[in-house]
Amino acid sequence: MNQRGSPLSAAALAGGQSRRMGTDKALLPLVAGGQPMLGLVLERLRSVSDDVLVVANEQERYASFGARVAPDLHPQIGALGGIQAAITWSAHEHCLVVACDMPFLSLPLLRRMVREPRNYDVLVPLIPGESRQRGDGLVFQTLHAIYSKQCLPFIEKRIAAGNKQVVSFFEDVRVRTIDVADV
DSSP states (O other): OBTTBSOOEEEEEOOOOOTTTSSOGGGOBSSTTSOBHHHHHHHHHHTTOSEEEEEOSOHHHHGGGSSEEEOOSSTTOOHHHHHHHHHHHOSSSEEEEEETTOTTOOHHHHHHHHHSOSOOSEEEEEEEOOOSSOSSSEEEOTTEEEEEGGGHHHHHHHHHTTOOOGGGGGGGSOEEEEOTTTO
8 A cells, every 4th residue: 555545546527529518628728827627626636646647549639648558348328338438448446537627636635535445446525416326415426436446347337238327237236325414
């Protein structure tokens, strides 16, 4: 174990089509003249992982960020496909997966997640909110979670069946949540 806990990989998903934004949000600066959002995200990921990658299909676009760029295995699948690629291409058994447009990632929370014992397949914050995921007023933060390679066959099964919802495979793996009080 190193100072960060057991080693894990960390990935920023940057393969979206940016339909709502109209431009690649990963490359947008948070402030005029500032560093792109992806750069801010990667800085935080580097503080908790020795294996940092960007999941995107346009390697040239992201090569200057100094992280490996790994392609989707199934383009056009969305977040579930990005998570699958991150886990597949990760060097370690577990991979922290975040979105490229999360420049305010909390380092204390990331460090806490990294230090958690790895007795899960998914470690995910669960916070108040509304979504199609659950009917109890709580939402899994699936793009701020740690996934193990044990998830891969279950993700592949959902993708093959045409189910793109990230939480669709949760019933098949060991999911541990982080309570909103801890978040």
